[in-house]
Amino acid sequence: MPKNIFTRGRSLPLNRKHKIAVAGVGTLGAAAVALTAVPASGQTTTSEAAPTAKVAYSTEQIQDVHAGVTGQLAGASQKVASIEAKQEAATKTTSTKKAAAEKAAEKRTAKESTSRSAERAERAEAKQFPKKSYADNLDGWIREARDIMKKHDIPGTYEGIHRNIIRESSGNPKAINDWDINAINGIPSKGLLQVIPPTFEAYHVPGTSKNIYDPVANIVAACNYAADKYGTMDNVDSAY
Incomplete structure (x- = not known):
């Protein structure tokens, strides 16, 4: 079994074998860092290009969302216009019916007033000139x-x-x-x-x-x- 190169309280100088081992560990660490930095297949290798790709993708998404929202707004506007048209038509119909009912009520009132006036006139005439009865001969x-x-x-x-x-x-x-x-x-x-x-x-x-x-x-x-x-x-x- 080789002797421990470390002793309690102090360090011993590295020999040639120890230096080669340390260098190997450093080389392996550098390789790992290099592999980590390699981009995935199809990705841009420069640090400046990556943000550009992300921005382009986000713009397409925004355009799609904008188109969808625009279509929904157009559909909603048509529905609102249809509802408003129906409400306006209903209001006109209600107004027309109300006007016709008011006119009919005015006619009934005028007719009733005329009828009452005629009845009063007939009663007054009958009172002033009582109907005579005549013998059937x-x-x-x-x-x-x-x-x-x-x-x-x-x-x-x-x-x-x-x-x-x-x-x-x-x-x-x-x-x-x-x-x-x-x-x-x-x-x-x-x-x-x-x-x-x-x-x-x-x-x-x-x-x-x-x-x-x-x-x-x-x-x-x-x-x-x-x-x-x-x-x-x-x-x-x-x-x-």
Whole structure:
């Protein structure tokens, strides 16, 4: 066994063999450092080029991310625009419906107000001019006919109307003449004052019956005709 080259408390001088061993260890350490410094396959061997490669790679990543974000923003903008358009359309629809409802409400209010005014006017008129009731006989028919004639400015006294009725039909509202020239021509005289249908239709007064046999309607139409042709029924003393 070789002797220990170290002694407690002091060092001994290196001989040639020891120096060669130390040199070998140094050489091996240098080689390890050199191997560690060798770059991997495909990497740049200069210290200045490595940062450039990293920067280029990072720029591509940023460009990809930027493109993705830009696309997302564009899609989001389209969605926002679509939502805003729908909201605007909904607002317009709501406004249109509200305006239509308000207009309809105004019309209803105006109509109701007009209706109430008309009702008040009718009640006032009814109170001022109470509706008369007439007897269902010759006297009642003449009186009702004269009240209607007054509203339409048709002249004729009670006596003149009564006199002509008695002569023409004897007071029978269903009387019909089936022998004179009118009957021969197919248009016989009818009713209390023996009016032919064409005359009744031409001088019919609105608000009265369109039935020629209705006593009141017959009297009013006949008096309207007599007023036009003779001035008044009072001037008629024979067939007219």
